[in-house]
Amino acid sequence: MDDITALILDDHDAFRRGFARLDDARGEEQLTAVWDALALHLEIHAEAEERILYPHLLKRSPSEETKEETDDAIRDHNKIRDAIEAAGRAKVGSDEWWKAVWAARTENSEHLAEEEDEVLPDFRRHADMRLRIDLGAQWLTFYGEHPSGKGLTFRDKDPQRYIQEHSKE
Numbered sequence: 001m002d003d004i005t006a007l008i009l010d011d012h013d014a015f016r017r018g019f020a021r022l023d024d025a026r027g028e029e030q031l032t033a034v035w036d037a038l039a040l041h042l043e044i045h046a047e048a049e050e051r052i053l054y055p056h057l058l059k060r061s062p063s064e065e066t067k068e069e070t071d072d073a074i075r076d077h078n079k080i081r082d083a084i085e086a087a088g089r090a091k092v093g094s095d096e097w098w099k100a101v102w103a104a105r106t107e108n109s110e111h112l113a114e115e116e117d118e119v120l121p122d123f124r125r126h127a128d129m130r131l132r133i134d135l136g137a138q139w140l141t142f143y144g145e146h147p148s149g150k151g152l153t154f155r156d157k158d159p160q161r162y163i164q165e166h167s168k169e
Helices: 004-022 027-060 064-089 097-126 130-145 161-169
Strands: none
Touching: 004 027, 004 097, 004 130, 027 064, 027 130, 027 161, 064 097, 064 130, 064 161
16 A cells, blocks of 8 residues: 555646646647646545545644644645636636636645645654555545545635644544
8 A cells, every 4th residue: 555645746746747738738628628637636635635634634733833734735725726616617728717727726836835845744754654554545545435526525614614623533
């Protein structure tokens, strides 16, 4: 089985490649094909982090730093969701669509940097490999149980309510 941090980093790499593919896509058909897959993956990934990684971090270490990191992550996910929703309301390839896609890209890039530079290194330093593999198995199970986002509802979350609910034992 895989370590959850490796699985998260694999997704991060896929997001970077997806946004790069948008740079090369031409015409509405190509843009739609690339964007639809990328947007769905971003949504599923956010849900997986919110159900597996961040609840574990809050229970393991309910420090102010962990709460701040989680608050920031949930806010980032909300901004990405909002940009995906805005792109969905616009004509693919239009200026409005590109503005929304660019907002998703910018928010995602900032979020990935924060996780890769702060959250994941700290987690790797403090979590043993058994835990990382156990959470990786939960990650893979989550993706397997929700192919193409089946059964998931992609909605913004209130960061403070989320932290309060997931900090409880």
